[in-house]
Amino acid sequence: MSxxxxxxxxxxxxxxxxxxRIIVSMLLGACVGIExxxxxxxAGLRTFALISMxxxxxxxxxxxxxxxxxxxHRADPSRxxxxxxxxxxxxxxxxxxxxxxxxxxxxxxxxxxxIAAIGMAVGCGLYVVAIVATxxxxxxxTLLEQLERRVNVGNEARTIHLxxxxxxxxxxxxxxxxxxxxxxxxxxxxxxxxxHDISRLNLxxxxxxxxxxxxxxxxxxxxxxxxxxxxxxxxxLS
Numbered sequence: 001m002s003x004x005x006x007x008x009x010x011x012x013x014x015x016x017x018x019x020x021r022i023i024v025s026m027l028l029g030a031c032v033g034i035e036x037x038x039x040x041x042x043a044g045l046r047t048f049a050l051i052s053m054x055x056x057x058x059x060x061x062x063x064x065x066x067x068x069x070x071x072x073h074r075a076d077p078s079r080x081x082x083x084x085x086x087x088x089x090x091x092x093x094x095x096x097x098x099x100x101x102x103x104x105x106x107x108x109x110x111x112x113x114x115i116a117a118i119g120m121a122v123g124c125g126l127y128v129v130a131i132v133a134t135x136x137x138x139x140x141x142t143l144l145e146q147l148e149r150r151v152n153v154g155n156e157a158r159t160i161h162l163x164x165x166x167x168x169x170x171x172x173x174x175x176x177x178x179x180x181x182x183x184x185x186x187x188x189x190x191x192x193x194x195x196h197d198i199s200r201l202n203l204x205x206x207x208x209x210x211x212x213x214x215x216x217x218x219x220x221x222x223x224x225x226x227x228x229x230x231x232x233x234x235x236x237l238s
Contacts, residue, residue, distance in 0.1 A: 013064045017125070025056035025122040028134045029115050035141050041108045043095050051091070051112055052119035058084045059123025081120055088116040111137065157186065159232050160203040165225040167192055168199040177219045183207050198227070 029052025030045050037044030062080040092109035114137055121130040168190065175185050189202035217229050 012067055013060050018060055021056055021060060021122050021125070022053055024127060024130070025052040025119040028052055028118055028122065028130055031134055032111055032115050032137055032141070035138060036108055036111060041095070041105070043108050043112060048111070048115050051088070052115050052122070055084050055088070055116040055119030056123040059120040063124070084116060084120065085113075088113055107141070111141070156207060156233075158205055158207055160201075160205060160220070161228075161230045161232065162199075162201040162203070162220065163227040163229075164199045164201060165227055166197055166199065167194070168201060168224065171201075173223045174201070174203060174220060177223060178203070178205060178216075181216050181219065183216070 026049045029049040033043070033045035033048030036048065059081050065080075092112040095105040095108045095112065114133070118130045118133050118137075121133065171188050171190075178185050184206040185203060186206055187204035189204075191200040191202075192198075193200065213231060220226065220229060
């Protein structure tokens with residue numbers, strides 16, 4: 001058993017060890033991909049598995065080229081691997097979405113970057129390091145997310161847009177309504193339309209992720225006759 005473990009974890013590449021490394025990298029990438037897919041991200045099981053396998057194969061190619069080259073001592077096995085790290089950034093950038101001032105997908109992009117590094121570790125035969133790293137990634141993506149929600153560090157900046165019938169003379173009732181829902185009012189932008197007797201309010205707020213806006217909208221609607229109310233990801237209108 002010890003001889004088998006030494007053969008598959010050795011730096012030198014053989015057909016049997018290469019196949020095992022590809023399989024291990026696929027499984028580790030799939031583990032992270034499943035977690036991302038359950039959160040509704042575009043990059044899921046197949047994407048992460050392919051990235052991990054690709055990084056693993058690139059790392060093995062780097063080693064194999066030097067291993068089979070007569071000028072082994074003068075070869076640099078890090079060249080191909082270095083291109084994986086820089087090239088994976090373009091793939092990660094594709095998962096980042098910019099929506100009206102709010103950036104989404106940074107966690108998935110970071111996951112793509114680290115799963116590539118994990119695939120490279122498998123390619124080097126560092127199975128234990130790769131498995132532990134994958135476990136730690138899953139801890140960060142699951143347990144730390146729950147911790148963020150409990151300690152209220154997951155606040156996001158949003159803007160509530162209101163069209164109110166009449167001219168609003170005081171913002172205090174809206175501020176109090178937001179406070180009752182545990183929401184901090186950051187900025188207020190007001191536009192008066194005297195011709196049509198309408199006030200347009202843009203309330204920039206700090207609100208927890210995954211908050212329920214139905215009760216909040218109902219509270220704001222009852223303050224003054226409200227024509228329309230909506231919310232956007234744009235944090236600043238200035």
